[in-house]
Amino acid sequence: MSVLIFLDQSEGHIKKSSLEAASYASKVAEQLSTTAEGIVLGNVTEDLAALGKYGLKKVHTVKNDALDHLDAQVFTNVMAQAIAATGATVVVFSNNLNGKSIAPRLSAKLKAGLVSGAIALPDTSNGFVVKKNVFSGKAFANIALNTAVKIIALSPNSFNITTTDATAEVVAFAPAIDAPKVTVTAVNKIVGEVPLNEAELVISGGRGLKGPENWGLVTDLAKLLGAATACSRPVADIGWRPHHEHVGQTGLAIAPNLYFAIGISGSIQHLAGVNRSKVIVVINKDPEAPFFKAADYGIVGDAFEVMPKIIEAVRKLKGA
Ligand code: FAD
Numbered sequence: 001m002s003v004l005i006f007l008d009q010s011e012g013h014i015k016k017s018s019l020e021a022a023s024y025a026s027k028v029a030e031q032l033s034t035t036a037e038g039i040v041l042g043n044v045t046e047d048l049a050a051l052g053k054y055g056l057k058k059v060h061t062v063k064n065d066a067l068d069h070l071d072a073q074v075f076t077n078v079m080a081q082a083i084a085a086t087g088a089t090v091v092v093f094s095n096n097l098n099g100k101s102i103a104p105r106l107s108a109k110l111k112a113g114l115v116s117g118a119i120a121l122p123d124t125s126n127g128f129v130v131k132k133n134v135f136s137g138k139a140f141a142n143i144a145l146n147t148a149v150k151i152i153a154l155s156p157n158s159f160n161i162t163t164t165d166a167t168a169e170v171v172a173f174a175p176a177i178d179a180p181k182v183t184v185t186a187v188n189k190i191v192g193e194v195p196l197n198e199a200e201l202v203i204s205g206g207r208g209l210k211g212p213e214n215w216g217l218v219t220d221l222a223k224l225l226g227a228a229t230a231c232s233r234p235v236a237d238i239g240w241r242p243h244h245e246h247v248g249q250t251g252l253a254i255a256p257n258l259y260f261a262i263g264i265s266g267s268i269q270h271l272a273g274v275n276r277s278k279v280i281v282v283i284n285k286d287p288e289a290p291f292f293k294a295a296d297y298g299i300v301g302d303a304f305e306v307m308p309k310i311i312e313a314v315r316k317l318k319g320a
Contacts, residue, residue, distance in 0.1 A: 001032070001034050001087060001088075001089045002029070002034050002035050002036070002037050002086055002087060002088050002089070002090075003025045003026075003028050003029040003032065003034060003035070003037070003088060003089075003090040003091075003092060004025075004036075004037050004038070004039060004082060004083060004086055004088035004090070004091045004092070005021050005022050005025040005036060005038045005039070005056070005091075005092045005093075006018075006021075006038075006039060006079060006091070006092070006093045006098070006099065006102065007021075007022065007038045007039060007040045007051070007059070008094060008096065008098050008099070009040055009041075009042055009044050009046075012043060012044050012045035012046065013044070013045070013046055014040070014044070014046055014051065015094070015096070015198065016161075016198055017094035017154075017156040017157075017198065018094055019054055019161050020094065020154065020156065020157070020158075020159050020160075020161055021092050021093065021094045021154050021159075022036065022038060022051060022055060022056055023054050023055060023159060023160065023161045023162045023163075024092060024121070024152075024154050024159040025056075025090070026054060026055020026056065027055070027121055028090055028092065028121060028122060028152075029055070031121065031122065032089075032090070032124065034089075035057040035058070036055050036056050036057060037056060037057060037058040037060065037086055037088070038051055038056045038058070038059045038060070038168070039059070039060040039061075039062070039079070039173065040059060040060070040061050040062070041064070041067040041078060042062070042063070042064065042065075042067040042068040042069075043063055043065065043068055044061065044063075048061060048168065048170045049167045049169070049170050050167065050168075051168050052164075052166040052167035052168035053163040053164055053165065053166055053167070054161065054162070054163060055162070055164065055166070056168045057168060057169065058168055058169045058170075058171060059168045059169070059170050059171070060082060060086070060171055060172075060173040061170060061172055061173065062078060062172075062173050062174070062175060062177075064177055066177055066180065067177070069184050069187070070097075070098050070102075071180040071181075072101040072102055072105055073105065073178070073180075073181060074177060074178050074180050075098070075101075075102050076102050076105040076106050076109060077109075077175075077176075077178055078175045078177060079091070079102060079106050080106060080109055080110060081175040081176065082173060082175065083106075083110065083149060085173065085175075088149070089148065089149055089150065090149075090150045090151075090152065091103075091106070091112075091149065091150070091151045091152070092151075092152050092153075092154060093151070093152070093153040093154070094153065094154055094156055095116055095117050095118070095153035095154055095155050095156065096156055096197065097197075099116075099153045099154075100116065100153065103116060103151050103153045104116070106151060107151050111147065112147050112148070112149035112150060112151050113143075113145035113146060113147040113150055113151065114152075114153070115130040115132055115143045115145065115151070115152050115153070116132070116153040117132045117133055117153065118130045118131065118132050118152045118153065118154050118155060118158075119131055119132055119133055119140075119154075119155050119158040119159075119276075120158075122145075122152070123142070127144050127145075127146070128145045128146075128150055129142050129143065129144045129145075130142070130143050130145060130152055131143075132155075133155070133276070136249055136268075136269075136271075136272030136273075136275075137271075137272060137275045137276060155255065155276070156197065156255060157200075157254075157255035157256065157257075157276070157278075158255060158276070190244065193228065193229070194222075194226065194227060194228040195228065196228045196229075196230055196244070196245065196252055196254060197252055197254060199227060199228035199254070199256050200256050200257045200258070201222075201225050201226065201227035201228070201256055201257065201258045201260075202227055202228050202229070202230050202247075202254060202256045202258065202259050202260065202277075203218050203219075203221050203222040203225070203227045203228075203229055203230070203260045203262070204218070204229065204230035204231055204232070204245075204247065204259065204260065204261050204262065204264060204274075205217070205218040205229075205230075205231050205235060205241070205261075205262045205263060205264070206231065206232040206234075206235060206261065206262065206263045206264030206265065206270075207232065207234050207235060207263065207264075207265075208262065208263020208264065208265075208284065208285070208303060209235075209240075209262060209263045209303060210263075211240065212240040212241070214304070215240070215241070217262065217303060217304070217307040217308070217311070218231075218262060220311050221260070221307070221310065221311050221314065224311065224314045224315060224318055224320060225314065227258070227260075228256075229245055230245050230246075230247045230252075230254070230259075231245045231246060231247070232246070232247075232264050232265075232267075232270050233246050233248055233250060233269070233270070236251070247270070247273040247274055248267075248269050248270045248272055249268075249269040249270075249272040249273060251273055252273060253272070253273045253274075253276070254273060254274060254276075254277070255276035255277055255278075256277050256278070257277070257278045257279060258277065258278070258279050258281065259274050259277035259279070259280045259281070260281045260283075261274075261280065261281065261282045261283070261284075261291055261295075262283045262303050262307060263283065263284065263285075263303045264284070264291060265284070265286075265290060265291060266282065266284075266289055266290040266291020266292070266293070266294060266295075267290065268290075270291075271290075271291075271294055275294055279296045279297070280295045280296050280297075281295065281296065281297045281298070281299075282294075282295040282297070282298045282299070283298075283299045283301060283303050283306055283307070284298070284299075284300065285300065285301060285302050285303070286300075287300045
């Protein structure tokens, strides 16, 4: 019995959302009086023993070029073998692209209960009950997992990373690796931008900005703060901004520490993707804009007057 964490890597580095999952899993392990162990697939350049500081006792590595890119079926089979080898009874993923691809397949393969999008530690006082958001963040559900193996996919940015001085034991794991059924012919990565789903600060613009020629108001502030940029759906649909920036019910769901919305009305579909943000700042010239109800801080004003002043003030603060 142990808690096994799937540690996501990108180009040899463990992703921040996996460090959250590791911190979460080590707390679950404490609750169950057991240990937390991680598993990394593919070639990693990072010092894996250092992952002990997130509470992991052991890190299993499967170094194989075939595992450098996600193939959900191959990864699922490797994870099933890892669970059998470690005797894990709880498996934790981050509910990101990889977690969303692997966890449900693993759940079906092992007939293991799955909670995707968990936002809190399980309640183990009477069974094993995990809380998650439902109805686009409008309500919570508490899901009881009754199966021998339990799978949790943790919502990114819903659990704080905690560290200690410990180090982990790093061990090689050699599962059978199937030949992939999918061949990746090209990978086109967006470079030079803060990835939206990992960003702690997000500056976002809506139709109130009138056109793409005004996006400097968003990108200038984003550059100064080291933030990612986002937009409402119509903005991406009209082609003012690329589709990967679209947040909301039909776009990315994000939970940054700061979501800064400029000229966005705050429709229910937009809020569905951003209402888990820790702090929401809204600038809108309409005092009745629905976004103000969800905002922690709001400025009723014309973005074209307010934003240059904010950018100037931040520039001065940063000495830029
Ligand atoms: P608008 O609604 O046009 O609002 C513009 C806002 O800017 C207004 O509040 C206005 O007061 C303000 N404004 C105007 N000028 C200024 C100024 N000079 N300074 C300051 N403020 C100003 N939308 C999403 O965003 N994401 C989704 O995932 C999504 N999914 C959807 C799914 C479905 C099934 C449906 C039906 C809709 C979906 N939508 C989604 C669309 C959503 O309903 C809204 O239409 C959309 O979010 C509105 O975008 P907006 O706020 O940028 O534009």
